[in-house]
Amino acid sequence: MKARGTAALAASVMLAAGLAACGSGGGDKSSPKTLTYWASNQGRSIQQDQQVLEPELKKFEAKTGIKVKLEVIGWPDLLNRILAATSSGKGPDVVNVGNTWSASLQATGAFQSFDDATIAKVGGKGKFIPSTLTSTGAAGKPPAFVPIYGLAYGLFYNKKLFADAKLKPPQTWQELVTDAKKLTVPAKKQYGVTVQGASYTEGSHFAFIFGAQNGAKLFQGGQPGFDSPQMVAGVKQYVNLLAGDKVVNPGDAEFVNSSDMLKEFATGKAAMMMVQSFATAGVEENGMKAGEYGVVPIPMPSPLPPGGRKVASHVAGINIGVFKNTQNKDGALKLIDFLTGSDEQKITNGVFGSLPVVQDAYSDPKFQTPETKTFKDILANSAETLPMIPEEAQFETLVGNTVKQLIADAAAGKPVDDQAIKDKLAAANKKMQSGG
Amino acid sequence: MSDTITATSGDAPPRAPRGPRRRRFKPGRNLLPYALVVPALIAELAIHIVPMLVGAWMSLLHLTQFFIRNWTAAPYGGLTNYRIAVDTNGPVGKDLLHSFFITVAVTVLVVAGAWLFGLAAAVFLQKPFRGRGTLRTLFLVPYALPVFTAVITWRFMFQRDSGMVNNVLSDELHLVHGHPFWLLGGNSFAALVIIHIWRLWPFAFLTLTAGLQSVPGDLYEAAAIDGAGFVRRLRSVTLPLLRPVNRVLLLVLFLWTFNDFNVPYILFDQPPANADMISIHIYNASFITWNFGLGSAMSVLLLAFLLIVTLGYLGAGRLRSRHA
Numbered sequence: 001m002k003a004r005g006t007a008a009l010a011a012s013v014m015l016a017a018g019l020a021a022c023g024s025g026g027g028d029k030s031s032p033k034t035l036t037y038w039a040s041n042q043g044r045s046i047q048q049d050q051q052v053l054e055p056e057l058k059k060f061e062a063k064t065g066i067k068v069k070l071e072v073i074g075w076p077d078l079l080n081r082i083l084a085a086t087s088s089g090k091g092p093d094v095v096n097v098g099n100t101w102s103a104s105l106q107a108t109g110a111f112q113s114f115d116d117a118t119i120a121k122v123g124g125k126g127k128f129i130p131s132t133l134t135s136t137g138a139a140g141k142p143p144a145f146v147p148i149y150g151l152a153y154g155l156f157y158n159k160k161l162f163a164d165a166k167l168k169p170p171q172t173w174q175e176l177v178t179d180a181k182k183l184t185v186p187a188k189k190q191y192g193v194t195v196q197g198a199s200y201t202e203g204s205h206f207a208f209i210f211g212a213q214n215g216a217k218l219f220q221g222g223q224p225g226f227d228s229p230q231m232v233a234g235v236k237q238y239v240n241l242l243a244g245d246k247v248v249n250p251g252d253a254e255f256v257n258s259s260d261m262l263k264e265f266a267t268g269k270a271a272m273m274m275v276q277s278f279a280t281a282g283v284e285e286n287g288m289k290a291g292e293y294g295v296v297p298i299p300m301p302s303p304l305p306p307g308g309r310k311v312a313s314h315v316a317g318i319n320i321g322v323f324k325n326t327q328n329k330d331g332a333l334k335l336i337d338f339l340t341g342s343d344e345q346k347i348t349n350g351v352f353g354s355l356p357v358v359q360d361a362y363s364d365p366k367f368q369t370p371e372t373k374t375f376k377d378i379l380a381n382s383a384e385t386l387p388m389i390p391e392e393a394q395f396e397t398l399v400g401n402t403v404k405q406l407i408a409d410a411a412a413g414k415p416v417d418d419q420a421i422k423d424k425l426a427a428a429n430k431k432m433q434s435g436g
Numbered sequence: 437m438s439d440t441i442t443a444t445s446g447d448a449p450p451r452a453p454r455g456p457r458r459r460r461f462k463p464g465r466n467l468l469p470y471a472l473v474v475p476a477l478i479a480e481l482a483i484h485i486v487p488m489l490v491g492a493w494m495s496l497l498h499l500t501q502f503f504i505r506n507w508t509a510a511p512y513g514g515l516t517n518y519r520i521a522v523d524t525n526g527p528v529g530k531d532l533l534h535s536f537f538i539t540v541a542v543t544v545l546v547v548a549g550a551w552l553f554g555l556a557a558a559v560f561l562q563k564p565f566r567g568r569g570t571l572r573t574l575f576l577v578p579y580a581l582p583v584f585t586a587v588i589t590w591r592f593m594f595q596r597d598s599g600m601v602n603n604v605l606s607d608e609l610h611l612v613h614g615h616p617f618w619l620l621g622g623n624s625f626a627a628l629v630i631i632h633i634w635r636l637w638p639f640a641f642l643t644l645t646a647g648l649q650s651v652p653g654d655l656y657e658a659a660a661i662d663g664a665g666f667v668r669r670l671r672s673v674t675l676p677l678l679r680p681v682n683r684v685l686l687l688v689l690f691l692w693t694f695n696d697f698n699v700p701y702i703l704f705d706q707p708p709a710n711a712d713m714i715s716i717h718i719y720n721a722s723f724i725t726w727n728f729g730l731g732s733a734m735s736v737l738l739l740a741f742l743l744i745v746t747l748g749y750l751g752a753g754r755l756r757s758r759h760a
Contacts, residue, residue, distance in 0.1 A: 076705050079723070080723050083501075083504065083723065083726070086504050086505055087504040087505065087507065087728065089505070104501060104726075107501050107502055108501050108502070108504055108505050109502075109505050109506075110504075110505045198705070200706070249597075250596070250617075251595075251596045251597040251615075253617070253620055254595060254596055254617070254619055254620065256705060390501060390502070393501075393726070394724065394725055394726055397723065397724045398724055398725070401706060401724070404706075405708070405709070408617075408620040408621060408708060409621075411617065411620060411621075412617055412620060412621035412622075414621075427527040428527075430526065430527045430528075431527050431528055431724065431725055432725065434520050434526060434527075434528055434725075
């Protein structure tokens with residue numbers, strides 16, 4: 001009898017423990033002195049991100065007594081992980097997001113909004129460079145995030161390969177293609193351009209950038225226009241590097257992470273690549289010295305097609321926000337204030353190759369290089385913000401995956417013409433309409 | 437729960453001496469097993485039944501990004517999600533149907549392949565010989581490896597430019613011209629089937645080896661005396677006696693392959709159309725439009741299909757064994 005009672009007791013205790021475990025969402029109730037932080041992958045690998053951030057978070061702990069549990073999440077998984085955390089209510093306290101997702105994630109209502117009182121706790125609006133605040137949430141609402149790293153696309157070129165072929169960095173898209181053709185020597189396993197073909201985020205960014213150069217608007221009056229002739233032209237401009245111009249190694253269609261592409265470029269197997277500013281760090285780690293490569297804005301077709309806009313990049317970057325489920329909102333805001341402070345901005349952006357989001361940090365000579373100046377210039381003069389509307393993230397997944405499929409088709413030798421591109425984009429458009 | 441405990445802990449004599457008395461205390465005695473099952477039952481409810489019902493309820497909702505945080509506030513959509521999922525003229529339904537056919541094709545090939553390899557190995561290792569234990573252990577390695585380790589290794593091997601598969605097939609043996617893609621396009625189907633068979637055949641081997649232990653040796657002797665050769669013994673002795681084992685084994689192999697998420701996810705992240713297995717297809721489809729109601733509707737359809745197949749299969753098996 002006693003044994004039975006004990007067993008039943010044990011069973012109910014275990015059950016109760018299980019239920020209690022289900023109930024504790026976001027953060028650690030028992031100890032408000034800890035925070036969970038999901039960081040995005042900014043360095044060349046997740047391990048490198050950890051190595052860079054851990055010592056900084058130790059400094060934060062020494063300052064505030066708050067211990068931060070760090071998890072670095074790769075780009076292919078980050079959005080899904082955030083959505084899962086949103087729907088379950090179990091997630092981190094502080095999280096990095098791609099700044100283009102801001103309005104979409106804001107619509108879930110899962111993030112603490114940065115109204116005037118809240119943003120004051122992380123240093124106030126005036127702390128941030130104004131352009132970085134353009135992609136932190138839908139217009140007319142308090143931002144759901146604040147910026148942490150600034151990024152922009154640029155065209156990296158290998159100075160030696162260009163000099164050997166007596167070429168200058170391209171000023172127009174047509175020049176880029178002719179240069180790339182001259183620099184493509186498949187026998188030497190050398191190609192004009194390398195692309196991260198299996199990355200849906202890259203695919204969506206280029207669909208946006210080249211679509212804009214051709215005059216496309218992603219959404220008009222809330223309706224998706226992914227299959228407009230201008231979008232088809234934009235997507236074709238990108239995919240054609242592999243499909244028609246054949247200046248890309250078909251193997252690039254398998255590249256999921258940027259590290260593969262950076263390696264191709266740094267080892268001279270590709271003469272050019274279009275990538276965000278973070279690549280400066282990765283290229284140099286792969287053995288290319290600072291003076292051996294140059295960066296220019298991604299060129300545009302000349303003349304611009306009718307309605308085309310001068311867009312060489314979107315306003316790229318990483319934002320940081322607080323989950324509403326956190327048990328330690330003040331601590332979370334302190335962490336954000338710390339990470340966006342001038343000292344930390346110098347350290348992290350310096351290693352990651354990104355641009356500081358606060359003006360003070362630029363006094364550091366690390367950010368006086370010609371590359372940094374080029375990227376700052378691109379952001380100031382020829383960058384457009386992706387639409388800050390709730391449907392933006394769906395655009396990225398749907399169109400990004402379409403571009404990825406088109407590149408895979410082109411790599412496998414299937415014809416990728418206007419009609420093929422239009423059909424695939426039309427299917428993405430319909431999915432957007434039926435799903436939303 | 438406490439009620440049942442009190443009932444069982446009544447002062448009934450542990451062993452009633454006479455028949456009639458035993459009957460009188462039957463309810464109390466019989467509650468004990470039920471009481472012991474209660475925690476498991478609650479766990480089963482919490483782990484399987486309730487989430488399944490929640491999933492079914494979600495499939496009726498218009499559960500978009502605006503409501504995922506508090507999905508009880510999501511508007512009721514009736515059967516809209518199902519209509520989108522089965523509308524094979526629309527892009528969503530068309531892709532789902534395509535994914536279903538791919539999954540069926542992969543499953544048929546994998547179940548057949550894994551079973552054949554497993555049977556061959558089990559029969560081959562049936563008689564003792566030197567090194568049998570070592571071979572047996574070696575055969576089980578793919579099954580013992582963690583799925584992530586195994587599949588990520590395959591992923592490296594299947595890479596176009598740096599992978600070992602192309603290196604061996606093209607550069608060393610000159611069996612294929614150039615470097616084909618294995619992780620993109622048509623070959624991705626073959627890659628997926630190969631990895632699945634490689635992972636699952638050891639399980640078939642293990643199960644069939646266990647099944648063969650119960651085949652009496654004298655049956656083989658009798659068959660041999662009657663002049664039955666190897667094939668005849670396999671067909672008339674081994675296979676009929678393995679039938680009960682096979683019935684379960686094939687079902688398990690079917691369900692594991694059909695439902696598998698890990699292998700395509702680790703191998704491709706987002707599988708190409710030719711290897712678009714249904715579990716991962718549903719996962720991606722719900723994240724793509726952020727309509728989790730639609731994803732739930734697809735999951736419910738998948739569940740219904742698997743339930744019908746399983747029940748039909750078990751029912752057919754029972755009928756056959758009754759006629760036999």
